[in-house]
Amino acid sequence: MFEFMDTKKPLYRRLTDALSARFAYASVLAEAHADRSWSISRSGASISTRGMTGGTGCVARVFDDLGCLEYSFNxxxxxxxxxxxLKMEEMSRRERGLLPAGTRPLPTPLPEETPACFRRETAWKTDPWELGDEAILEKLRSVRETGLAVEGILDVNVRVNCKRYRQIFLSAARDLDQTVLQMSGSVTALAVRGQEIKYYSRPYSILGGAEMLETLGSDVEDVCRAALELLDSEPMVPGEYECVCDPAVTGMIVHEAFGHGVEMDMFVKDRAQARQFVGRRVASDLVTMHDGSAVGEVATRFFDEEGSLTTDTVIIDHGILKQGISDALSAARLGTAPTGNGRRESYERKAYTRMTNTYFEAGTSTPEEMIASVKYGFLLQNPASGMEDPKNWGIQLMVNVAREIRDGKLTGRIFSPIVLTGYVPDLLKSVSMMGRDVELSGSGHCGKGYKEWVKVSDGGPYMKARIRLG
Amino acid sequence: MSMFSMIKTGLARCGADEWRIRRVREESAELFFVGRDLDTRRAKSVLRYEVSVFVRVMEGEDVKKGMTEVTVLPSMSQAEIDRLLADARFAAGFVLNPDYAPADPVQHEPRRSGSRLAAMTPAEAAGEIAAALFAADVHPHAFLNSAEIFAVSTHTHILSSEGTDVRWDSHTVRGEFVVQCKEPEDVEIYRSFSYDEPETEALQQLAAEALDFVYDRARARKILKSGEYDLILSGNEVGELLGFYAMRSNAGMIYAGMSRWQPGETVQSEGSGERLDLTLCAQEPYSEEGIPMEDRPLLRGGVLCGIHGGNRFCRYLGAQPTGDYRRIRCTDPGTASFEELKQGPCLWAVTFSDFQMNPMSGHFGGEIRLAYLIENGRAVPVTGGSVNGSLLAVQGDLAFSRERFRSSRYEGPYAVRMKGIPVAGTEGEET
Structure with a gap:
């Protein structure tokens, strides 16, 4: 797969050199994506090769006296x-006359790239393309049928996606080549009463291949029972409560509430409060936060879509904000080093600072100890969605399940849906217990605002904190 | 040999006798600003052929049909295309569903967009929109923080084995911007836009309104108490809310059992509020499947006029396929002016961090970035807290404003008032 890129590589280099001869800096990113998704639900079976992200094509980047200029083509x-x-020269010369009068460049030093040359590939056990559609769909059907046997379930939707991509990045200093295979999926159970439909979803993800299917749906009956429980859920009484977050909810807090706030292109725009807090306490001593490719999950890679090498960035160290994450242009503008977080939805889109695998480190407590320590509060599970607010560190997270805890025990009452709100540092400073085991998950995509989807993972351990629920 | 011919050759070689090819050429000019400084300029020119391959087979007594889609790139050789399409046809045999008829064939002369954008290059359109946005940046206390502008021209051509042959072009300028006010609190408000004409006046109005709102947000206080409020939503949030009816009447959702709505059913519960008149609005002449699209009545007096959706699920339900719609129009005239709608104690939620309408549960809500708490004729800007309401519970008592609103997703009353919506407040957050 992707052997055609070996044939094309001399052309990529020729283009890079031709652009380098005319502009102060030039690079070319070429990429090829192979996507395949399978799903089974009441609507039927489907196979799709349309990926939500990626594509096969190239983006060329140059710098002229007005700054960064890019052209995407396939x-x-x-x-x-x-x-x-010629097209890029036209953009540089003639089309500048179409810009609003007085347009100035945002001051941006030219990227400084140390020489690097490698070709790397992530590991997998079972190639989904070799395993084949028939075997994968059979597994999905089996999971669905097990779930449908649970009485009262309307439907069980089982979905698996895999993506293999190869990227080649060329500039005067760099010749990088990576191939990555990732797989993700979900099992969603639906239950209905009257006009209202309740659902409960379980995500799966792996940096690897179809070996993920070994665990897919192992707990499908629990997922179905959770959906049925939601039919009897109650509306939340607004207030601030002691909460125990499961690793998925911890992950959403890590990602939405804090991670977006340390994307340093937002520092450049004066859109992130975090910039003023570097070196200061933003969380309790129990909180240490990472982003990067030190862990193997769906966003692990060797270089980003600007040719910056990936790393492990410690963002919060025992409650102190140490640094943000950045793309190459933002790093140049801020005088910092890029952290390998310049990511594009595809070669057709601009690169922004984006998270990769983002998580809180483990602590020493067990979930049982956390629940036992709560006088009155909730166990939060099954995150639904979230939206970032880097400017004001406001929280908006939607969670599907809040299980009532009274005097250290789960009472069996369930509340849904739940909106988490508040001020991010207040929440993170209130963290009083952190679990022993870190779990990451990356079944979905992350947007920047309302667009620019990229694959990410997030997670952490069980976590106890005070949170405003509504 | 043209790409169309090569793909047809590949389809014939793999024995596919039902297929659809969608050729899309997209060209764009994109401008990214921080303040008024140029961050990045971009352009793109991409061409792709999206090919749907269908197979029909007997399974016992039943005819079954499978389908897969693949993307053919202009750089592919005949051998590569042959292999790709043969794999697609083979894969389609593993996803067999009940049989359904193909989309009805349509032939038409190429439809040329009448938009003024069609006469401009994407770079010209992007420059004009940027200039318009900057011209609105004149508020004494608030300013444009950043902006992204995308001018896109798309040329689409669909062919099918049934004889469909349609082509058209479309042109849009879309984007987003953030406005900021630094005193007394440093805050921002995000806005997006999408136009199929160079609507510079509408954009300037949107920007001016956003600058006023962000100025108020900077002075907003966290004093909202938890409780039930008469809630007013305005602008795009009204469209998001009413979009529930379009989602619930989609054939895919009905076929999946996630909605039980049927044409002729009263889907809006009884109450003292206005009876809903909603229309689905076509934004392109054809759907992705080549189905001709036109404006269609969705609700009249709260009664569902018909279901809508793509070919497969509409065929299953015995409905005429309509294509998938992304825009609705509410023709309820409204019973009060917006000023009258705000009479009496209420909460006008102007912007959320992310307003969400859940089509399955009927719940809507989000975190409030700016709202006006209206009591005794005074409107106090407030921030924080969250709305968590159920449209199913309040849909019988909706009251609309007479003022109208228009965006790429929604056209209709500017505002709606709903009774007794749960709001989580911010008591104790303000220091």
């Missing part, structure tokens, strides 16, 4: 190299 033959160079 037709590259011998004769098109001079055409692309």
């Amino acid at each position: 037709e590259l033959e011998e004769e098109s190299v001079p055409v692309i160079v």
